[in-house]
Amino acid sequence: MSYIERDSQLSAMLDDELSRSQCELLERRLCSDAKLKHQWISYSLIGAVIRNEPIVSMGFAHAVVAAIAANTTTQDLLPQPLSNSLPLPLIARKHWVLPFGSVAVAASVIVLAIFYFNLSPSDKISQNLIDTIALSEVVIPEAGMSESSIGTAENLQSHVAPVQVVSLNNSSLNSLASNVQMVNFIVAHSEFSGPLSRQNVLSYLTSSESLVEVPEGIGR
Amino acid sequence: MTSSISDLTLVKQAQSGDSRAFDALVIKYQHRIVQLVLRYVRNQAEAEDVAQDCFIKAYRALATFRGDSAFYTWLYRIAINTAKNSLSARSRSPIRFGIDDAKGDFSVEMQEYMKDNVTPESLVLTNEISVIINAAIAQLPEDLRVAIIFRELEGLSYEEIAHAMECPVGTVRSRIFRAREDIHLRLLDVFPGGLGRDRVFE
Numbered sequence: 001m002s003y004i005e006r007d008s009q010l011s012a013m014l015d016d017e018l019s020r021s022q023c024e025l026l027e028r029r030l031c032s033d034a035k036l037k038h039q040w041i042s043y044s045l046i047g048a049v050i051r052n053e054p055i056v057s058m059g060f061a062h063a064v065v066a067a068i069a070a071n072t073t074t075q076d077l078l079p080q081p082l083s084n085s086l087p088l089p090l091i092a093r094k095h096w097v098l099p100f101g102s103v104a105v106a107a108s109v110i111v112l113a114i115f116y117f118n119l120s121p122s123d124k125i126s127q128n129l130i131d132t133i134a135l136s137e138v139v140i141p142e143a144g145m146s147e148s149s150i151g152t153a154e155n156l157q158s159h160v161a162p163v164q165v166v167s168l169n170n171s172s173l174n175s176l177a178s179n180v181q182m183v184n185f186i187v188a189h190s191e192f193s194g195p196l197s198r199q200n201v202l203s204y205l206t207s208s209e210s211l212v213e214v215p216e217g218i219g220r
Numbered sequence: 221m222t223s224s225i226s227d228l229t230l231v232k233q234a235q236s237g238d239s240r241a242f243d244a245l246v247i248k249y250q251h252r253i254v255q256l257v258l259r260y261v262r263n264q265a266e267a268e269d270v271a272q273d274c275f276i277k278a279y280r281a282l283a284t285f286r287g288d289s290a291f292y293t294w295l296y297r298i299a300i301n302t303a304k305n306s307l308s309a310r311s312r313s314p315i316r317f318g319i320d321d322a323k324g325d326f327s328v329e330m331q332e333y334m335k336d337n338v339t340p341e342s343l344v345l346t347n348e349i350s351v352i353i354n355a356a357i358a359q360l361p362e363d364l365r366v367a368i369i370f371r372e373l374e375g376l377s378y379e380e381i382a383h384a385m386e387c388p389v390g391t392v393r394s395r396i397f398r399a400r401e402d403i404h405l406r407l408l409d410v411f412p413g414g415l416g417r418d419r420v421f422e
Contacts, residue, residue, distance in 0.1 A: 011397035014248065015371060016224035017378045023229040031240035041247050042404040048251035049353040050372040054264055055346040056254050061246040064275045065239050
């Protein structure tokens with residue numbers, strides 16, 4: 001077969017006007033003959049120019065084959081969508097997530113604690129909690145302190161904030177350990193809340209249960 | 221529509237692991253695919269990136285191509301999907317070049333990416349090629365020019381062209397080949413090394 005006939009077949013192959021057997025024969029030559037490949041490039045390019053298609057950069061096909069060989073894509077070099085890439089740090093996604101998330105976590109922990117302790121009436125944990133809180137507010141007369149120096153109950157009511165004097169009986173002492181545990185639980189799991197928030201929650205517990213026993217003449 | 225014989229022959233060869241056969245398919249359809257992708261992306265450089273990715277995906281999925289449809293139809297669908305995916309991905313995470321990057325702290329991958337993009341030199345080159353080809357077509361004898369225009373622009377088959385030009389199919393085939401060969405030789409006058417990447421940019 002002459003070169004002219006071979007090139008003519010190449011032109012016909014591009015137009016899909018060649019028989020299967022001739023195609024198979026020419027295809028093998030096309031893959032191995034550099035001159036034939038350059039003609040294939042030229043013929044394709046001529047068609048693209050006539051059809052007014054954009055001419056791609058020289059070496060486009062070379063880059064595709066090289067990328068296939070390297071098993072990489074240009075898309076791998078570009079930024080990937082968030083769903084496909086590694087997870088970013090939380091703060092990098094949304095600036096408001098951290099503070100709001102912290103508040104949400106703290107609130108959920110507090111709510112869980114409230115429900116947990118409210119649903120445990122058998123061991124009177126709520127009562128123990130009240131006792132514990134009251135302990136921190138106990139005013140104990142110091143030795144040698146006269147009754148007049150600390151004032152009467154009426155004086156206390158009028159001049160001092162309500163004070164509860166709790167006498168620790170045996171049951172309170174026995175449950176003190178569990179009270180402390182419970183308070184520690186709330187404090188330990190409320191790392192994102194402030195002291196004021198915790199105090200409010202504990203106050204809520206005492207008020208909601210209505211278990212505060214105020215001795216007559218003291219407090220409200 | 222079934223796949224053309226020449227495409228199917230090249231596909232079968234590529235399916236057997238010969239990337240040179242796939243290279244021939246890329247050369248044949250690269251311009252058409254870039255034109256298609258340009259409907260979805262902003263510029264040619266981006267279109268070439270997407271087209272490149274399309275061809276790579278096609279190669280990876282080549283084993284699933286059974287020839288029930290034309291190869292170009294199959295490739296067309298991949299190109300459309302790739303372009304749409306690229307569009308949505310880039311809208312979610314646009315390319316950012318930080319201050320540090322301006323100091324030359326590019327990663328190796330980014331340097332490769334930048335290197336493979338369209339350069340002003342390559343644009344000038346493609347414009348020059350286009351001018352040469354158009355000039356060569358204008359200088360062709362009328363029977364050759366009409367034959368190749370019928371084929372490339374109108375997409376007529378040899379038989380249809382033969383009917384339109386009132387000549388045998390063999391004559392049509394010869395005219396189209398002579399037209400192409402004439403233009404090819406004019407291109408070789410300007411680019412003696414051919415139009416392959418390695419030759420032109422040496």
